[in-house]
């Protein structure tokens with residue numbers, strides 16, 4: 001999926017339609033020792049829910065073919081960034 005690098009959209013800070021540049025934000029690395037990731041490891045190791053595989057086998061299986069991309073719009077007039085509620089879902093996303 002290709003999206004244009006510059007779009008005209010409404011800026012809530014300026015209160016008018018201005019030109020925005022499209023920024024693709026890469027997800028940061030999850031911490032390995034946070035409570036959520038420790039709980040997930042425990043669940044996978046113990047076959048909790050729908051993951052009845054040990055960790056090394058479980059990692060090989062790739063189920064999802066698309067992912068949700070985090071696209072943000074930066075206003076060229078005031079320089080503020082606007083966040084979408086939900087990103088776009090696509091196999092591969094390019095900014096022209």
Ligand SMILES: [Zn+2]
Pocket residue numbers: 011012013014018075076077078079080
């Ligand atoms: Zn603005």
